[in-house]
Amino acid sequence: MTVLAKDMAEKPAGGRAAYLERRRAATRDGIVRAARQVFAEASYVDAKIDDILGAAGVSRATFYSHFESKLELASAIYEETVPQTRALFERLPLLARQDRSAVREWLADFVGIHLEHRYVTPLIAQLQLFETGFRARILADTEVLIDLVAGSGVDAFAKASTDDRQRIGVRLLFNQIAHVCAEVARGEFGVQSDICLDLVAEDIVRFVKPAA
Numbered sequence: 001m002t003v004l005a006k007d008m009a010e011k012p013a014g015g016r017a018a019y020l021e022r023r024r025a026a027t028r029d030g031i032v033r034a035a036r037q038v039f040a041e042a043s044y045v046d047a048k049i050d051d052i053l054g055a056a057g058v059s060r061a062t063f064y065s066h067f068e069s070k071l072e073l074a075s076a077i078y079e080e081t082v083p084q085t086r087a088l089f090e091r092l093p094l095l096a097r098q099d100r101s102a103v104r105e106w107l108a109d110f111v112g113i114h115l116e117h118r119y120v121t122p123l124i125a126q127l128q129l130f131e132t133g134f135r136a137r138i139l140a141d142t143e144v145l146i147d148l149v150a151g152s153g154v155d156a157f158a159k160a161s162t163d164d165r166q167r168i169g170v171r172l173l174f175n176q177i178a179h180v181c182a183e184v185a186r187g188e189f190g191v192q193s194d195i196c197l198d199l200v201a202e203d204i205v206r207f208v209k210p211a212a
Contacts, residue, residue: 088109
């Protein structure tokens with residue numbers, strides 16, 4: 001009897017089931033961590049499942065017991081960022097009603113998310129190009145964010161619930177925010193990053209509190 005088998009045999013039924021579940025979760029996490037590394041070093045198209053298997057140290061059978069495809073694995077990586085992004089956008093309406101400096105700090109936090117998950121932004125862009133249907137997922141998640149801020153009670157966002165023009169305006173604003181914060185995180189603006197974020201902050205405040 002192996003040490004693992006003996007260890008499992010000595011555990012009560014409930015304990016054994018919990019132990020196996022922890023091992024399964026740890027294996028899944030290991031595959032996801034390996035995939036992050038592989039996707040950071042190669043494009044989504046060029047990254048092979050065999051590369052991920054090698055980085056994770058698991059068999060093909062083990063991989064497919066957790067994920068049906070490379071797309072499902074990539075989508076799981078994207079999913080990890082969703083709660084953090086939603087929590088960030090929950091804060092936006094009230095901050096935007098305050099002043100530009102509060103919004104500017106919020107934008108810096110968004111840049112921080114992009115830096116923390118720097119491999120995800122290019123991965124999402126590639127998924128939208130090469131995987132049919134993933135673009136629809138991104139659009140659906142944007143609609144969720146719009147509904148989230150629409151329930152804040154801030155007029156400019158609340159109107160997005162009933163006014164199509166205002167809803168499109170919010171979507172365009174969110175697209176601008178995401179695009180600029182990603183570019184700043186990648187260092188594309190260099191020393192002008194602060195200017196870019198200041199201008200976006202002004203656009204957000206202007207959207208929430210338009211001139212009379």
